[in-house]
Amino acid sequence: MGLRDKFTQGAPDPADLVAPPAGGQPRRFEYKAETIRSKLIGDKMDGSQVEQLLNQRAGDGWQLRSITETEVKGRVGPGGTMGLLLVFERPVA
Secondary structure, X not given: OOHHHHHHOOOOOHHHHOOOXXXXXXXXXXXXXXXXXXXXXXXXXXXXXXXXXXXXXXXXXXXXXXXXXXXXXXXXXXXXXXXXXXXXXXXXX
């Protein structure tokens, strides 16, 4: 089971999330994308950092829409390090 599968297992069907409400008007959403870098020493991902970010965004009404492993630009030099790209969504008020 890959990292993506661990986070998306049991996720709702996307068609259920965009169905128009009873009034017939389609719902509108806003999105936020954030990256989390793995630590440079030992290339370890801090699960508590991911959990903290998820809980902070959930407290602000954001729902995790997708999570993808990606190369994140490093702070020094041209290379990058592995990290996660998290995309959050919430209804527009």
